Amino acid sequence: MSKFPIPNHYPWFNPELDLFFARTVNMDPERIWRAWTEPELLKPWFCPKPWGVAECEIDLRPGGVFSTTMKSPEGMLVPNVGCFVEIVKNKKLVWTNTMGPGFRPVAPHAMTEGGQGAFQFTGMIFLEAVSEGTKYTAVVAHGTKEHREIHAQMGFEQGWGTALDQLLEFMRDK
Amino acid sequence: MSKFPIPNHYPWFNPELDLFFARTVNMDPERIWRAWTEPELLKPWFCPKPWGVAECEIDLRPGGVFSTTMKSPEGMLVPNVGCFVEIVKNKKLVWTNTMGPGFRPVAPHAMTEGGQGAFQFTGMIFLEAVSEGTKYTAVVAHGTKEHREIHAQMGFEQGWGTALDQLLEFMRDK
Numbered sequence: 001m002s003k004f005p006i007p008n009h010y011p012w013f014n015p016e017l018d019l020f021f022a023r024t025v026n027m028d029p030e031r032i033w034r035a036w037t038e039p040e041l042l043k044p045w046f047c048p049k050p051w052g053v054a055e056c057e058i059d060l061r062p063g064g065v066f067s068t069t070m071k072s073p074e075g076m077l078v079p080n081v082g083c084f085v086e087i088v089k090n091k092k093l094v095w096t097n098t099m100g101p102g103f104r105p106v107a108p109h110a111m112t113e114g115g116q117g118a119f120q121f122t123g124m125i126f127l128e129a130v131s132e133g134t135k136y137t138a139v140v141a142h143g144t145k146e147h148r149e150i151h152a153q154m155g156f157e158q159g160w161g162t163a164l165d166q167l168l169e170f171m172r173d174k
Numbered sequence: 175m176s177k178f179p180i181p182n183h184y185p186w187f188n189p190e191l192d193l194f195f196a197r198t199v200n201m202d203p204e205r206i207w208r209a210w211t212e213p214e215l216l217k218p219w220f221c222p223k224p225w226g227v228a229e230c231e232i233d234l235r236p237g238g239v240f241s242t243t244m245k246s247p248e249g250m251l252v253p254n255v256g257c258f259v260e261i262v263k264n265k266k267l268v269w270t271n272t273m274g275p276g277f278r279p280v281a282p283h284a285m286t287e288g289g290q291g292a293f294q295f296t297g298m299i300f301l302e303a304v305s306e307g308t309k310y311t312a313v314v315a316h317g318t319k320e321h322r323e324i325h326a327q328m329g330f331e332q333g334w335g336t337a338l339d340q341l342l343e344f345m346r347d348k
Binding site for chain 1 (some may be wrong): 185186187189191225236237259260268269270272273274275276277279280281294295296298315316317318321
């Protein structure tokens with residue numbers, strides 16, 4: 001498990017429903033923020049290889065679209081469309097797939113039929129400037145234990161760790 | 175229908191999925207804002223009489239709870255729990271029942287089993303200071319035409335109009 005205690009950034013944390021990942025990395029928050037909020041900087045690292053990101057759309061405002069289409073090594077496309085809900089530059093980014101652009105609720109059948117992936121979640125990235133660089137904390141909140149479990153089984157901890165490694169490698173000279 | 179054109183505050187407006195209500199009222203935005211954001215000021219007007227609000231909880235921050243329990247004349251309680259997603263004091267208030275406190279997704283079965291009401295929505299109130307007082311615009315976004323229709327059939331237009339009348343009456347001397 002991650003070595004940080006439950007994130008104090010997120011007072012609603014519930015270990016039965018949520019997942020989190022935290023690491024202190026040797027990069028400034030501003031650079032990590034750009035990697036998360038500019039499509040051309042996000043695509044190269046967002047999915048653990050050999051998966052990749054075929055398309056990415058970012059409208060960085062509350063209610064603005066956050067859309068990523070993941071691509072498997074065999075070329076299968078997996079779209080995920082959501083929207084941003086809270087944006088604090090260089091510090092906090094919150095988005096969800098329970099709502100699409102304009103905070104529009106995503107119809108439940110769109111979730112279960114796979115259009116939005118297998119589960120609903122709200123993702124949060126917290127960046128905190130520290131002497132070594134950035135304390136990077138990711139929290140993903142789910143509505144049910146089953147959704148948390150699906151996400152954990154998909155390899156949340158390892159996946160987000162690998163993606164962060166890819167981010168650090170890619171952004172080093174950006 | 176309301177006499178304003180589609181609200182320019184909400185570029186994502188879709189007449190097939192959304193409802194809106196607009197009126198210019200003789201009250202300042204600050205007073206209307208208080209009526210929407212202080213539980214003891216919300217309860218007296220939020221439901222068209224003879225319905226009322228038995229309980230109200232407001233944590234006015236992004237992800238904070240917005241919970242109202244409506245009470246029928248026969249004493250039936252109808253809870254609705256959501257969270258705030260965007261707060262611009264005296265200007266814009268956005269909340270949803272697709273997520274609960276902490277932006278946590280609401281499990282789909284909780285919606286259909288009636289715990290969260292019959293449909294998902296995101297509600298928005300826009301307040302604009304004008305010479306007569308306030309241009310008051312409410313928009314409700316839905317994920318499906320069916321959800322919009324359920325809401326319209328419940329009497330959205332008349333209900334929100336009556337609630338606004340009650341607000342103006344109650345807040346006049348507050």
